[in-house]
Amino acid sequence: MASVSLRLYDTSTRTVRDFEPLKPGRVGLYVCGATPQTAPHIGHLRSGVIYDLLVRWLARSGYEVTFARNVTDVDDKILAVAEATGVPWFAVAEANQRVFNRGYTTLGCLDPTIEPRATGHVPEMIVLMRRLIEKGHAYNVGDDVYFDVKSWAARYGRLSNQKLENMRSAGDTPNEDLKRDPRDFALWKGAKPGEPSWETPWGPGRPGWHLECSAMATKYLGATFDIHGGGVDLIFPHHENEIAQSQAAGDGFARYWMHNGLLTIDGEKMSKSIGNVVYLDDLLARVRPVEARYYLASAHYRSIIDFTPGALDEAAAAYQRIEGFVVRAAEALGDVKPSADLPAPFIEALDDDLGVPQALAVVHETVRAGNSALASGDTSAVREAASAVRAMTGVLGFDPQAWSSAAGEDDLRPVVEALVKVALDQRQAARARKDWAAADAIRDGLAEAGIVVEDTPQGPRFDIRRG
Template sequence: MLYLYNTLTRQKERFEPIDPKNVRMYVCGMTVYDYCHLGHARVLVVFDMIARWLRQHGYPLTYVRNITDIDDKIIARANQNGETIQQLTERFIQAMNEDSQALGVLRPDIEPKATEHIAQMIQMIEKLIENGKAYPAENGDVYYAVREFDAYGQLSGKSLDDLRAGERVEVDGFKRDPLDFVLWKAAKPEEPSWASPWGNGRPGWHIECSAMGGELFGQTFDIHGGGADLQFPHHENEIAQSCGANGGLCGHNKPVSGSLKKIDSHVKYWLHNGFIRVDNEKMSKSLGNFFTIRDVLKKYQPEVVRFFILRAHYRSPLNYSDAHLDDAKNSLTRLYNTLNNVKPIEFKLDSNGNNNDYTHKFFNAMNDDFGTAEAVSVLFEIANEANKNDSAELSGCLKTLGGVLGLLQDNPEQFLQGGNNVDGLSADEINKLISQRKIARETKNWAESDRIRDILAEHKIQVKDSADGTTWTRG
């Protein structure tokens, strides 16, 4: 029985899909004007893990993760680079897919692009105007009237009065209320635009997910996810748009803090992953303290980065540093050492995790709001017992449960040799030294053998001689 934390109600709830035969999850994806950073990696990996676990439960899941390919930042970067918007976005979509694949992230079932759904956005804006939730302004923009949606602020816990008094509200003489947000932007010179009933222009950012989610999933669906930074204003505005366009069909009662409360949302469960932090500040492009995925992968194997993300609970802040990545590498190496030393046999996982005490504990952890931190600790318990008893069955259990999280599927020897993501001696250089050492040993040139051994030890290369030959791993 799966329980998850619903940001909307601020409590854990039993997962009961609207239609058990058609579970639907929409996750806000990337704005493709630059390389993805580790904050994006957390979104990619976390919701990949959630999708895997829902499917492990047997739910027929449709997973949608959108691509924002029209945006102020995209236009500015394309102009800066002297290239078309399509050239820019296609290049960074390709880079995003490469980074995702490296991290073991499975492709979503559907990856809609904003520019392919302009018609649906226009239709939704027309419906909002018809329902009295939006209005066209004299400057050609169209705005959402937030005070026409009584439940505005329910997701973020912000009141309209507090927001009105805040400094973050933009002053715009064309708005009826400073809190109103743009749905359609009037065309500007040298910018892409589309025809609409209000003149040429392009959509605002918030409307795209409401329109694409509605087009693909209908008026209501099960899960909407994204990073914690999207909770306000993006997801708050999505609720207002979708409910406003649906004519109040989103409303339902939910138990909140022991009593029934009216909740207005087109989504049943809202999930948000925590930030990655550097020096106690959120990692982001705007702060200039971000590390791109591909830069990190020059120093660390991709699965180390995935393990670093998953060994913390998805809602917790995650502190980035080389020391934390090094520790993740050492920990993951321990698990791979088990698979290398105790050859796993096939382990068929029971659909409810009832194989043994370890699988039972693993399932209990994952069913408690995707508790990967506790699930990973179970992997180490299995590894310790497999090593202690030289148990191929437990080693197989370790590999299978790791696979549920997208871990431990590499060839153990290749992982322990570091792949291509290492500094120092390359695999070819190490193999050449080992061949030279073998010749020195065969000719009893012990001084040369010792010299090569010292070189390998200096680079933390562990050599193991056996009747089957010599193998090596990085320390």
């Protein structure tokens, strides 16, 4: 049974709270996933990595996690892309969602328990709208259905810490003049020529953005569940509106709200309109997938990351220091299994609002101790350090040995070692005859191939730095 030691920052209370699940030993987590009108940029994928870290830590802490991450597969933006490209809306959504999923997989993210799509949950949305209309919190005008914000005025704005009188028009439909109040938001949008539609008691149409998440979250996690996550840019209006429509209908909804910070370029949010979008392939042109994961995971989840190539390279170098130690330990001792236990400071760091930077500090401190033990020949200390490092990096999703096995590097390593040994023997022969130019040329040639040679008192050794 998991103990009550995890603390999480809850956006709704603006405090760090002890995490106590609704059901002992079980956690229901809902995260707003993709609106796949285009391929994902690294900001989207950072969110994927962050909630993957949360799921891994919850599981390691003894919880059984049900993780739902939705797909908004019909939306104004998707329909706009479909119209502009002449590609059917469902093909736009499907093609881009596959790219999202490939990105998550490439970065080592575990699959969610369920990945529901908006278009598959119209019956649940109809039930929710009916409940809201019956309780006086929603109304229909023709085929449109709107949430009556004033009917929830006492609570509306709590998540985003706003007052209703300071809010602007929702601006989510061309039929703004039909609303009772311009701040009312669309639950259902009446059918328009050329757009997909579904039948409801109020007429044909398609879902509003906010309705779908409430319907899907409660279907799979229950009327009240533990954690709702997403990017900080979703706090208002999306998550504010989810709370309003769900609680107004009588559901408890999420008990904790987590929001991850954005990834910016020169201080600006990534946007296709200003041409500053960085895609996963841009990262993979410079670093391996595991190094990209390390980069996206290494800052605290609530912080903003301002992307620079230099910061990416620094993260790759930091990961390589971990990897280098694990490889050297395996060379000295053979296979070293991950420890069943984790260092107490590492546990304390992750229990303190998923403090990955502090947890990584423990990893690197252990690597330094392990390298010192290697240098002194203390094999017992080397094994202890390597076992701890593998356990900690396994929790974080970038255990070097697991990644090399997944990439097939373990199978190829004997071949690479044999070829590199030939080159190193030639280099040693050149050094013996004092042909330093030839020796340097061999070393430089190996470096260009991603093989870094290190001269040690025991002779030369090498690391593969790039995949």
